[in-house]
Amino acid sequence: MRGGEKLGIFAKKGYDYDSLAKKLSVLFSKKNSPNNFYLSLLQFFCDALGSQRGTLVLKEGERFIPRQSLKEENFSFRMEECIPFIEWLKKYKEPISRQQLLSEPKFATLKKMGLHFFIQFQAEICIPLFIEERLAGFITLSSKQEGKPYTEACRNLCNWIAVQVALSLQNTRMMDESRYHQVEVDAAKELKNQIISNLSHEFKTPLTGVIGFAELLAEEIDGPLNPEQKNHIERVLEGAQRLLKVLTALVDLAKLETGHLPLNVQQFHLEPLVASLSEELPFSSDTAFKVSLTGDTPRIYGDLTHVRQIFKQILDNAAKYTPQGFVEVTAGKKGEMLEVCVADSGIGIAEDKLGKIFENFYQVDGGLSRRFEGSGVGLTLSKKLVELHGGRLWVESAPGLGSRFFFTLPLKPIVIKHRELAA
Ligand code: ADP
Numbered sequence: 510m511r512g513g514e515k516l517g518i519f520a521k522k523g524y525d526y527d528s529l530a531k532k533l534s535v536l537f538s539k540k541n542s543p544n545n546f547y548l549s550l551l552q553f554f555c556d557a558l559g560s561q562r563g564t565l566v567l568k569e570g571e572r573f574i575p576r577q578s579l580k581e582e583n584f585s586f587r588m589e590e591c592i593p594f595i596e597w598l599k600k601y602k603e604p605i606s607r608q609q610l611l612s613e614p615k616f617a618t619l620k621k622m623g624l625h626f627f628i629q630f631q632a633e634i635c636i637p638l639f640i641e642e643r644l645a646g647f648i649t650l651s652s653k654q655e656g657k658p659y660t661e662a663c664r665n666l667c668n669w670i671a672v673q674v675a676l677s678l679q680n681t682r683m684m685d686e687s688r689y690h691q692v693e694v695d696a697a698k699e700l701k702n703q704i705i706s707n708l709s710h711e712f713k714t715p716l717t718g719v720i721g722f723a724e725l726l727a728e729e730i731d732g733p734l735n736p737e738q739k740n741h742i743e744r745v746l747e748g749a750q751r752l753l754k755v756l757t758a759l760v761d762l763a764k765l766e767t768g769h770l771p772l773n774v775q776q777f778h779l780e781p782l783v784a785s786l787s788e789e790l791p792f793s794s795d796t797a798f799k800v801s802l803t804g805d806t807p808r809i810y811g812d813l814t815h816v817r818q819i820f821k822q823i824l825d826n827a828a829k830y831t832p833q834g835f836v837e838v839t840a841g842k843k844g845e846m847l848e849v850c851v852a853d854s855g856i857g858i859a860e861d862k863l864g865k866i867f868e869n870f871y872q873v874d875g876g877l878s879r880r881f882e883g884s885g886v887g888l889t890l891s892k893k894l895v896e897l898h899g900g901r902l903w904v905e906s907a908p909g910l911g912s913r914f915f916f917t918l919p920l921k922p923i924v925i926k927h928r929e930l931a932a
Contacts, residue, residue, distance in 0.1 A: 533673055547565050547577035548577050551563040558650060558659070558666065560634075560653055561580065561651045564649050565646065590626075591625065593622040594623050605634070605635055606633060606635075631651055636667040638675060638678060705760065706760055713756055713757075716753050717753070720746065720753065727746060762869070765897065770897070773812050777813055782820060783820060786817070787800070792836070795834070796832070800838045801840075810921065815897075816898070822890070845919065846919055847918050848917050858907075860907070866888050869886060898918055901916065901917050
């Protein structure tokens, strides 16, 4: 068949579907924002049919919302008055013009409610948009330039475009919804972090007072304590310090997620840092602590306070979950990073729990009867802190066979990427 013949069929009706199909595919292939896509779509309809103005209305939940208008600013409509017509459109499933409504006997019962609709939209034709048999919205077009009517050929063309558009519209809407969802998630995160920061601050001030006075009492500056009093005050101190640790971790996490945790990066050796920690770790007398870091272990770049925090958390856990055996720290150069391994011969972690231990507030043994104290925030914070330094934190473990926590820290100066982490 010659191209001219094919064109002829449509040319008779006044439309060149081939060239319109090409233009549509260009429109669909453009990476547009949803609003730009809707605008281009309206422009396409108006150009193809010679219409002056158009409006796109999409269904959102139970409502129909005007999403874009061409040459019609801030368009709104009274949906309640249009519901009967929209309900009818769901069944009719085809474009309908104002002229058809007024002149064809089959639309006699629809006339009054249909007119309400056409008047509100100042439209001459309404084209329903269906996605998988469901009415997803509609496009209305105003009168044509030169006031020509929307003939059957025009309505066929509208129908054809609407069918082509459906899939693309679905994709665009999904993009739109996920972006909208993301904005909501970001706002909720921001609010959560704000609440945590404010509450933690309110808790921290009195807590620091409790710790200070409990320390004074424990040091017997105000007079000697009997053994029972000593025991009690030590338990107050322990509890308050644990609470302070959790609060500090929560505040740091909130700061990290909102990109407000500044890093003071410098180059330093890990050996003295780990040595300074060993006194603070809760090792049982049956657990040996081995540190295989030397002066030859390359110096890393990082924030000393936060790198100390990472080591403290992972070593604290290793000590806590290793009632007997050993805990060992080793490190080796891997490309531009130093890979640190904290291995223990403790209780280990089941395979299905390995991914979860880095989630906020997750504890493998989280019931009320749990054997080990903890809050489940430590590893979440450590992982984010390592990532803030451009590194990775992961674990290999099996129940009864101990655990090996690995993390990498940079050997070269780093650029901090807060925003990526918060995502
Ligand atoms: P927690 O304060 O509860 O220790 P973390 O975030 O530090 O919180 O750890 C989360 C969970 O991971 C812990 O509750 C524990 O079940 C598990 N875990 C962490 N380190 C070890 C380890 N070295 N050996 C066994 N289990 C561990």
